């Protein structure tokens with residue numbers, strides 16, 4: 001039974017995880033390396049509390065209760081010594097994370113579960129820093145943590161059933177919907193987002209459609225909340241590029257970042273935060289390219305079917321089940337429908353035919369997954 005949670009790292013994710021934990025009744029200690037980082041994290045957390053109060057989600061009394069369950073320290077050993085669950089949310093660096101987990105493993109009680117919020121590192125490798133790989137798990141929250149409903153639980157080779165059940169229960173208490181993915185590059189959401197983003201950029205590079213046509217088609221016909229170029233600019237092209245590069249390194253050429261993306265990142269045009277990415281957000285008005293006249297229905301099929309194919313590969317590889325994949329994409333990536341719901345709409349015969357034709361034209365990145373028989 002988890003009562004006390006230690007959150008390591010008081011940055012964007014750590015402060016959010018501490019907030020949803022204390023808000024939902026857990027006793028929480030947040031740790032960082034310097035008092036100034038803790039102060040920043042506490043400030044972020046207080047802003048979340050104030051937003052909750054402003055929106056009428058939290059009463060003043062509840063906010064006081066939340067804050068009374070929360071403490072913060074720079075002393076890692078002290079923070080984890082009586083924790084039932086430790087959630088790590090520090091920099092995305094394998095060596096630094098392993099060093100921290102070795103210390104946590106020594107200082108935490110034997111029963112404590114150790115979790116990482118890594119977006120891209122191997123759970124199995126991180127677990128080797130500890131003597132309790134059965135009690136090691138990925139708890140991958142999405143940003144902003146208070147608002148995003150999804151929690152991907154990432155299961156290592158040695159993660160026990162008890163550990164999974166305990167993490168599931170904590171996630172549910174925190175108000176999250178949990179899905180399960182076996183340890184694999186990109187888990188569910190990042191793995192499926194990347195083919196769609198990549199195909200959009202390749203379509204642009206081939207001159208088949210303009211970015212405005214692609215974004216409008218995905219918005220109006222695909223019913224996505226934002227087109228891929230607007231979304232990329234919003235999330236940050238550096239983040240998209242890093243996520244795609246990790247998959248390229250670990251899975252292979254079908255995830256190779258297109259040159260257009262690489263060049264934008266290398267020139268510092270990383271989206272809204274730098275005022276320029278695929279689109280310009282500065283004062284200078286950039287005239288859109290003349291439309292190519294591409295059929296919006298074709299655009300949506302051509303971009304979504306590679307995402308659906310990747311979802312089928314996850315099932316083929318026994319990484320996740322269809323229901324969890326559909327839920328993960330709807331809650332974690334705001335897809336209007338899950339990939340298997342899309343597949344039902346397109347029809348499996350249509351997808352088979354579409355991919356067979358694409359494979360003949362463009363190669364094995366479009367081969368039929370086993371799922372399609």
Ligand SMILES: NC(=O)c1ccc[n+]([C@@H]2O[C@H](COP(=O)([O-])OP(=O)(O)OC[C@H]3O[C@@H](n4cnc5c(N)ncnc54)[C@H](O)[C@@H]3O)[C@@H](O)[C@H]2O)c1
Nearest residue numbers: 009010011012013014032033037089090091092118119143
């Ligand atoms: N930002 C996102 O959208 C997002 C989403 C999902 C997962 N993640 C993952 O969450 C983790 C944290 O990301 P973030 O965006 O919150 O980063 P961040 O830079 O906002 O915060 C990281 C915090 O960790 C602290 N830290 C570093 N080393 C430490 C140590 N040894 N002990 C204690 N604290 C330490 C830093 O001082 C900093 O305050 C990363 O693994 C990232 O991949 C991020």
